[in-house]
Amino acid sequence: MEFPTKRRLTRPVFIGPVKVGGDAPISVQSMTTTDTRDVNKTTAQIQSLARAGCEIVRVTVNSREAAQALPAIKASSPIPIIADIHFDHTLALMSVKNGVDGLRINPGNIGSQQKIHEVVQAAKSKNIPIRIGVNAGSLEREFLRKHGRTPEAMVESALRHIALLEKEGFYQIKVSLKASDVSRTVLAYRLLAQKVSYPFHIGVTEAGTLFSGTIRSAIGLGILLSEGIGDTLRVSLSADPVEEVKVAYTILRDLGLRHRGVEMIACPTCGRAEIDVISLATRVERRLLSLKTPLKVAVMGCVVNGPGEAQEADVGVAGGKHTGLLFRKGKIIQRLPPDDLEEPLIEEIRSLTGETIP
Secondary structure, three states, X not given: OOOOXXXXXXXXXXXXXXXXXXXXXXXXXXXXXXXXXXXXXXXHHHHHHHHHOOOEEEEEOOOHHHHHOHHHHHHHOOOOEEEEOOOOHHHHHHHHXXXXXXXXXXHHXXXXXXXXXXXXXXXXXXXXXXXEEEEHHHOOHHHHHHHOOOHHHHHHHHHHHHHHHHOOOOOOEEEEEEOOOHHHHHHHHHHHHOOOOOOEEEOOOOOOEHHHHHHHHHHHHHHHHHOOOOOEEEOOOEOOHHHHHHHHHHHHHHOOOOOOOEEEEEOOOOOOOOOOHHHHHHHHHHHOOOOOOXXXXXXXXXXXXXXXXXXXXXXXXXXXXXXXXEEEOOEEEEEEOOOOOHHHHHHHHHHHHOOOOO
């Protein structure tokens, strides 16, 4: 069942071959944590992200050496690359020259209108978009004096940056308005959505660790997406960036907006559980991380309610004291020893999907 959400109509842009905005699916992004100067480590991380389903990746370009590494990184990347630039417009020019698919800048912090003009002309020449990234933690002083660190200040900052690009006749723009708390983030996007038609990159910045950041991101992104706001997203976690991708797809899947990989259904366990549901479900989920086929997989702790409560699952297992059940769409297809459920379940999933599973 999907949320009856009407997407906000936005002007599309392309990050390489990935369409963002318009009628395109909401794309999933992440950012490398490696030193961009280290081509091998950066490329390896990008490839891991791509295997997890990441569709666009951002890399820090904070030095000439990082910019010079871009051609080699780009040549080995299976997904489009965005260069993240702050303060130094020459790094943006180098990044464009070296083949990136997009820029993330704040036009207001890279210098004069002439420098903005140079960056815009470079982006135009390669037909690549620019993301204006506004963060609550780094707002201009004039907006802080006028509004404080509020959604209104974030929106006014974004409109200022947008105007700087529009003044150059540039409209291939994405916008992000991020704060580390849900309420400011959501309110800022709602306000700007009423004023512009550019696509939004959404996220709660500095959301936290894998545990707390996942919860905060799920709340913030869930609210926005359920209101039709958001064209591409990043879940910002203090964790392996592959985890960001996994969380992003889970949020999108549970809102009915993207369908990729495994949806795990597992009982919370109770005194009736005859098997170690937690460890079995964890192992199965880990083995199925790379699965691309949309699939609901259930791991239930007892045979009393197992197949019935998980009847919407494509395939699943339920434990019992003397016997376990392998079922498909709620119908029992095999009885098994309760300590031998994992491999038969994995083999059934292989036969259903035709995919390789470790």
